[in-house]
Amino acid sequence: MGRLVWDEYCLAGTAKYLLDDPHPEGKIGVFVRGCDSRAINRLIQDGEIKKENVYLIGIPCGGMKDPATGKTAKKCEDCTHPNPIVFDTMIGEKVTQSDKPNRFNSVNELEKKSADEKYEYWAKQYDKCIRCYACRNVCPACNCRECFVDQYRVGWQGKQNNRAENQFYGLTRAFHVAGRCIECGECERACPMDLPLMELNRKLIKDINELFGPYEAAVDLEEKPPLGTYKLEDPEKFM
Structure with a gap:
């Protein structure tokens, strides 16, 4: 046994x-x-x-x-x-809880960069990506029955391993989990190439909090993700 x-x-x-x-x-x-x-x-x-x-x-x-x-x-x-x-x-006693205000530190540093510097930073990261899809496979928010990268008939995602295709995959996945990411860090842990994937996720979390108010995904089952609902008072600056 x-x-x-x-x-x-x-x-x-x-x-x-x-x-x-x-x-x-x-x-x-x-x-x-x-x-x-x-x-x-x-x-x-x-x-x-x-x-x-x-x-x-x-x-x-x-x-x-x-x-x-x-x-x-x-x-x-x-x-x-x-x-x-x-x-x-x-099982066991509860441990002390903290709001961890420093979890956006790396995002704040990234936001200080110019547009060209940001592009260069992420280009270097996605040049390393081997598109093994480990980040997708471990992510609880990536639970589609058929991932867009596997839809061969439609062909959203090219099969070449290059910067453009890697960036397309990474950004599409990031926006797919935006407002739904639980910050478990599994994507970054599983990545064999050490891409800072949580920086991208937390950037979107930070933006959503600033646009729609404080929100933590999947803490309250009754509270729906901000990007999954519509309110008349939602910000429309992007329109």
């Missing part, structure tokens, strides 16, 4: 695995930290899973460790919800 081990090196998110069994015969038990519980909410809001089909075992998280360095994992440094938001039972 094998042992189930859960320790500070269990970095990977757990929620996305639920999509491997969309029609379970019984309840599926899932261990969830704060980020995992938001991912569960993301999948519920997107109609991918039903809450009654899962049993959530909450685990307060003081920060996971990077197996390569033994230090706090980068994805955990700016975590705003270390405690599970939704759970059926909780």
Whole structure:
């Protein structure tokens, strides 16, 4: 009989695995930290899973460790919800929560650059991209039944690995998850080329907060994403 081990090196998110069994015969038990519980909410809001089909075992998280360095994992440094938001039972005591106001520091530095400097910065990043789609595969918000890059009949995405196609993929994916990103950092963790994908995601989060007011995706199941709703008082400066 094998042992189930859960320790500070269990970095990977757990929620996305639920999509491997969309029609379970019984309840599926899932261990969830704060980020995992938001991912569960993301999948519920997107109609991918039903809450009654899962049993959530909450685990307060003081920060996971990077197996390569033994230090706090980068994805955990700016975590705003270390405690599970939704759970059926909780293991352990809740940990201290912080709003992490510094999580936009890298975005603020990026915004200081000129348009040409920004383009050069991201061009260098996407020159490294090998389009392995690891970021898409681990992202809870990337849960389309058929991704646009796999739609061969339509041909939205070229198969060449070059800067233009890589940028098209990266920007399309970023806008697809805009307002829905739960800031779990799984995309950046899984990227074998170390692209700073959360800088792009957080730039969009920052812009959405400034345009529509403070919003954290998948914290409240009843609160709909700003870009998924329409109000008469919505800003129209771009029109």
